[in-house]
Amino acid sequence: MENDIIVAVATSRLEAAISVIRVSGKDCIDFVQSFFTGKIANKASHTLTYGFLKDAGQKVDEVMVSIYRGTKTFTGEEMVEISCHGGVFITNQVLQLCLNKGARMADRGEFTKRAFLNGRIDLAQSEAVLDLITAKNEIASQLALKGIQGSISTFINDLEEELIALITNIEVNIDYPEYLDIEQLTTEVLLERSVGLKLKMDRILEDSKNVKLVKDGISTVIIGKPNVGKSSLLNALLKEDKAIVTDIAGTTRDIVEGDISIDGIMLNIIDTAGIRETDNMIEAIGVSKSRGLIDQADLVLLVLDGSKDLEKEDNELIELTDKTNRIVVINKSDQGLKIELEGVKISAKNQEIHELIAEIKKLFDLGMIAKNSDHLLTNVRQNQLLYQASQALDSAIEAMNNLIPPDLVVEDLYEAWSCVKEILGQEAKEDLLDELFKRFCIGK
Numbered sequence: 385m386e387n388d389i390i391v392a393v394a395t396s397r398l399e400a401a402i403s404v405i406r407v408s409g410k411d412c413i414d415f416v417q418s419f420f421t422g423k424i425a426n427k428a429s430h431t432l433t434y435g436f437l438k439d440a441g442q443k444v445d446e447v448m449v450s451i452y453r454g455t456k457t458f459t460g461e462e463m464v465e466i467s468c469h470g471g472v473f474i475t476n477q478v479l480q481l482c483l484n485k486g487a488r489m490a491d492r493g494e495f496t497k498r499a500f501l502n503g504r505i506d507l508a509q510s511e512a513v514l515d516l517i518t519a520k521n522e523i524a525s526q527l528a529l530k531g532i533q534g535s536i537s538t539f540i541n542d543l544e545e546e547l548i549a550l551i552t553n554i555e556v557n558i559d560y561p562e563y564l565d566i567e568q569l570t571t572e573v574l575l576e577r578s579v580g581l582k583l584k585m586d587r588i589l590e591d592s593k594n595v596k597l598v599k600d601g602i603s604t605v606i607i608g609k610p611n612v613g614k615s616s617l618l619n620a621l622l623k624e625d626k627a628i629v630t631d632i633a634g635t636t637r638d639i640v641e642g643d644i645s646i647d648g649i650m651l652n653i654i655d656t657a658g659i660r661e662t663d664n665m666i667e668a669i670g671v672s673k674s675r676g677l678i679d680q681a682d683l684v685l686l687v688l689d690g691s692k693d694l695e696k697e698d699n700e701l702i703e704l705t706d707k708t709n710r711i712v713v714i715n716k717s718d719q720g721l722k723i724e725l726e727g728v729k730i731s732a733k734n735q736e737i738h739e740l741i742a743e744i745k746k747l748f749d750l751g752m753i754a755k756n757s758d759h760l761l762t763n764v765r766q767n768q769l770l771y772q773a774s775q776a777l778d779s780a781i782e783a784m785n786n787l788i789p790p791d792l793v794v795e796d797l798y799e800a801w802s803c804v805k806e807i808l809g810q811e812a813k814e815d816l817l818d819e820l821f822k823r824f825c826i827g828k
Contacts, residue, residue, distance in 0.1 A: 387461065389415055390490035390498075391482040393475060400470035405478050407464040407487060408495060413451050416464045419485055420449055424464075429453035437466070439481050445474055459495050460502025500809060507809025508536040511763055515599065520650050523598050531762055539588070539759045540807050543773075546581050547801040550574065554794045574793070575784040582777040585770055592761040594748070597682060599762070601643065601650035602748060605677045607705070608687035609697040613715040616732035617687060618642060618655040646741055649748055651683075683744070684710040690729065691719035711743055766807050773803035 389409035395402070407416060417425045422435025429452055437444040445468045452463040468478045483489060491497075493514075500510045512531025519525035554574070606614045622642045644651050654677060678684060684705050688698055702712075712727030718734055730737045761767050780796035 389487045390494055391479065391487040392490040392495070393479055394465070395470070397472065397475070399472055402467050403470040403475040403478075405466040405468060405475070405482065406490075406495060407466070407482060408457075408459045408461055408490075408498060409487075410462065412462050412464050412487075413453070415485065415487065416449060416451075416466070416482075419481060420447075422449060424449055424451050427451060437468070437478060437481060439484070444477055444481055445469055447478070455502065455504070458504070459498040460504035461498065505532075506534075506537050508540070508762075508766065508807060509534060510809075511766075512536070515762060519599075520601065521598070521645050524650075527595065527598060527760065527762060530758065535758050536761065536766070537808055540804060543581070543585065544801065544804050546577070547797060547804060550577060550581075551794060551797050551801060554790045554797070571784050571787065571790060574790055575781065578777055578781050578784065578797075582774055582781065585774040585777065588759055588761065589767060589770055589774065591759065592767055595760055595762050596764075597748065598650075601652040602682045603680065604651045604653045604683045604685060605681040606653065606655045606685045606687060607678060607701060608689075609695070609701065612687045612689040613732045614655050614687050617685070617713065617715065617730070617737070618653055620732045620735050620737050621651070621653060646744060649745060651744070654681075678705060678708060682709060683747070684708045685713050685740075686710055687713045687715050688723060688725070688727070689716055690714040690721040690723045691716040693722050694725070709747070711740070711747065713740060761807075769803045769807050773800040776800035776803065 387410040389407060389412045391405060391407045394404040394406040409415075413424055417423075419438055420433075420435050421438060422433035424431075424433050427433065431451060433449050433451070434447075435449065436446055447469075448467040450465045450467070452458075452465075455461070457463045466478060466482075468474060496505075496510050496513050499505045500507060505513075509532055512528045515528035515531060516525060519528055606617055608614050621644050623644075642653050642655075644653060686701055686705050688694070712725065714721065714723055714725065714727045714729045715732050717729040717736070718731040721729065728740045728743050730740050761770060776796045776799035780793045780800070783793045783796065784790075
């Protein structure tokens with residue numbers, strides 16, 4: 385593994401009171417000492433030292449330097465953080481000084497990558513670091529913080545332990561039958577344990593489904609025929625005049641988007657063109673886009689004009705969205721309602737949308753995710769790997785139901801174990817022999 389000295393600006397590249405330049409790699413403390421007037425070469429870890437950075441005898445900036453020794457740093461190797469003045473120019477000067485003295489510009493994510501390669505964190509924790517940086521709401525940040533603290537690692541390690549127990553027992557039964565104190569696994573016992581483990585995996589996958597909605601937001605499409613108040617609803621939700629509102633039908637001819645957070649629920653809202661038959665080519669393109677977005681949405685807000693009787697276009701949209709995750713929004717309640725249809729009654733024009741917000745919160749109870757986040761996967765890669773592990777277990781269970789001997793079933797268990805290990809970025813089969821010796825003391 386490379387242990388050269390890398391450097392990067394760890395804070396925003398905007399004017400601020402302070403900027404932090406992060407340096408990591410073998411002997412990086414001595415490296416910084418070579419152009420820093422403060423004495424850090426012999427200081428203890430986690431100490432802060434005042435001084436000046438100098439280049440060819442000239443002072444570059446007045447700084448504070450933090451040093452971190454040993455393997456319990458963020459990267460798992462020696463580190464230095466230089467706190468300099470936060471101007472864009474001076475920050476770049478300090479960065480360039482480090483580069484001129486021999487450091488290399490760090491690649492994107494390289495500090496976290498080194499933390500993973502040095503065994504400081506596993507792959508799931510590495511992904512959680514990025515999740516915390518990009519979190520858009522409190523629930524997402526809580527989920528990411530638990531991931532950094534090892535919540536995913538804990539329950540994945542538990543799954544791994546159960547798989548290892550099954551695999552090693554089978555292997556020992558096959559290769560070392562003379563060990564009478566080792567449990568002789570029958571197909572019935574193996575089947576029962578495998579079914580229980582698969583149920584546990586499937587429960588994790590099911591509970592993790594809504595994590596994407598927490599992290600990325602709920603894709604929300606507002607649809608309806610022209611002039612039912614879709615743009616007024618968008619503006620009311622966003623609390624700004626994002627979309628043009630007029631009495632002229634077909635005003636919205638393209639997609640208008642905006643984001644809003646409702647008690648930790650992030651909605652990525654799209655106001656679509658009014659869906660109707662039209663001879664106008666531009667409006668027709670917008671209508672086509674609107675129809676295409678319906679199936680892609682996590683939530684469809686079907687807006688109806690409650691002050692008028694249902695028309696043909698309304699009924700067509702009711703039928704079109706019947707199989708979607710839909711809330712029927714009956715707008716213009718302030719003008720008297722003529723529609724007798726189950727739905728949420730609002731007045732977008734008067735900003736009276738509290739019932740709709742309550743219904744969205746009820747439909748997406750994402751607060752439960754934060755409370756039950758100790759066994760949740762947080763991205764597609766993790767979910768796909770656990771799904772593959774579950775499928776491998778399913779193959780093993782099917783084989784056992786067909787009375788296939790355990791020694792032939794073990795390959796499916798190996799496959800499941802490999803997938804589980806990969807979630808944390810570990811190699812699977814290479815350390816099986818170590819696990820066998822550690823657990824059963826074979827050959828002692």
